[in-house]
Amino acid sequence: MGPAKIVIVGGGFAGVECARYLERHLRPDEAFVQLVTPDAGLLYLPLLPQVASGTLNPRSVSVSLRRVLRRTEVVPGMVIGVDSGLRQVIVRRPSGGELALDYDQLILAAGSITRIQDVPGLHEHGFGMKTLSEAMYLRDHVLRQLDVAAVRGEEDDDRERLNFVTIGAGYAGTETTAVLNKVCQAAAKRYFPRLESSMVRWHLVTHGDRIMPELGPRLGAEAKRILAERGIELISGASAQEVTARGVLLTNGRFIPTRTVLWTAGVAPSPLAGHLGAATAKGRIIAEADLSVPGLQGVWAIGDAAAVPDLADGGDGCICAPTAQHAIRQGRHLARNLLATLRGEPIAPYHHPDLGMVVDLGGKDALARPLGIGLRGIPAQFVARSYHLMALRTVVARARVAFDWGVHGLFGDDFLRIGYGDYDQHTIGGFEQTGCYLGNDEVPLLLKALSETGEADPV
Structure with a gap:
């Protein structure tokens, strides 16, 4: 048999940490790792408010996956379906169209999205x-x-x-x-x-x-x-x-x-969690303490999309909170369990107290x-x-x-706007506003209208 095919779904904290650990400890002949993600960067979510405030440059909080991962194949796209019987995932490419990826071990780390309630408007x-x-x-x-x-x-x-x-x-x-x-x-x-x-x-x-x-x-x-x-x-x-x-x-x-x-x-698990046929809790895939998904052979779940028992808090009905801290440590722990599985060694439950x-x-x-x-x-x-x-x-x-x-x-801050929301069209003419100028005959008519409404007064 050739190297095992490991597919990681999600380029967030959990998925990337798992891939990094596997790269450091896997032999090339043991497994081939693919990571499917819509973006080519690992976004450090806790610092997003400082991007909104202008304290941090946007590039500072997004790490290039190709700088972080050297042996993992980064597949651009979004996983939109999984067939656990055929052991394949369906990936929608950014340019359109779909492709199927085979896997021997599947790691679901699809993360979460904003929980939008049914509020009009x-x-x-x-x-x-x-x-x-x-x-x-x-x-x-x-x-x-x-x-x-x-x-x-x-x-x-x-x-x-x-x-x-x-x-x-x-x-x-x-x-x-x-x-x-x-x-x-x-x-x-x-x-x-x-x-x-x-x-x-x-x-x-x-x-x-x-x-x-x-x-x-x-x-x-x-x-x-x-x-x-x-x-x-x-x-x-x-x-x-x-x-x-x-x-x-x-x-x-x-x-x-x-x-x-x-x-x-609040946040909600990735919609992918509800399309696997696995049991869920509030939309999160129910995982065992060792991070495996019951009833799906070779499938594991970590991060915000997984309901992992919190053994540090007793484990009796308690699940790990959807935090970056847990996602990073679950990714690392799952990589260790995956290595043990490939090598025929025993795996261990995830146990980590809140720091x-x-x-x-x-x-x-x-x-x-x-x-x-x-x-x-x-x-x-x-x-x-x-x-x-x-x-x-x-x-x-x-x-x-x-x-x-x-x-x-x-x-301090320059309070500078880039102008992202000022344009209706994402074209040269739209961004540069080439079609907004008035004709010579339109200027006096508009000035007269503004004068009558009081809008022509100097500020």
Whole structure:
């Protein structure tokens, strides 16, 4: 028999860590490894809010898989189906069309997506914070609201543009709200003299009465205090009932006029998890403690898409939380089990205690709970940033992130928009706006119309 064919589905923390470990310990004649992913980069999700705030360059938080993986074949595409009987996966190519990949061992690490509830208008008008494109687009959009509000002067319109609403007070929602509020306040104070910083209002909406409950009650209360001092309104016991182009109606009956609704109310497993014929728990593939999938020979599941028993928390009905920390360690542990399987050796259950949480709220404000020890301020900031640097997978990525932090700390933000959302067409004419100019006969007519409506007055 030739080398075993190992197919890894997903280029996130779990899948990449598994592939890296296999590369270091597999002999070339033992197995051939393929990793299927829509993107060629490993996105470091915990730092996305800092991309949205402009603290970090987008390239700094996305590591090239071809730099990380040298012996693994990276297959661009998305797995859209699995036939466990034929031992094949169906991959949809980015350029269109499908291909089938054979496997002897299949590792499902498809990750998660934003959990979108059935809220009218959310698909059309809501913003997410799950991909690099969403983070960059959100930054552009927020700064555009400041740009427009600084020159229009219409009270109702300005109120809508300078109200920002985040639905969901988990880590992504709280961190993004904190850092973007800081950006808006600084921009209004330094570069928009017509705007008062008090006009900029961020609202953080949560179902419960706590934010980031994993921090514990003491640090959770400290997070509330920091947000309140920054003027961020915490709205407890509510969620979005309807989202429109000019506001959001909450389930408590309150309507907030806004052009920006950021939806971070949890994540859901990849839809692929529901198409395998395997048992699921809340959409996640039920896995054994050794990370194998019951009833599917040669199939394993890890990361956000898998419901893995949490043996460190007793294991009796408890499953591992969908965190980067668990995904990285599950990927490494699965690689060890896979090596043992190929070599006819016994495999071991996954067991890893939670090492704690870190939260960066921008500036000198941070919270951390390493090994159960509560920290705040500069010590917490040091722990948080040290953890992120260690978790990044290449020296290049660490250097870029550290450099960006240093430059931003010394010189601040330029509050520069790239203009991603300003164009209706993704063509040369669309990006360069070559068709927007008026003809000579149209100029006087438009000026006359503006004069009659008062829009021609100088700002």
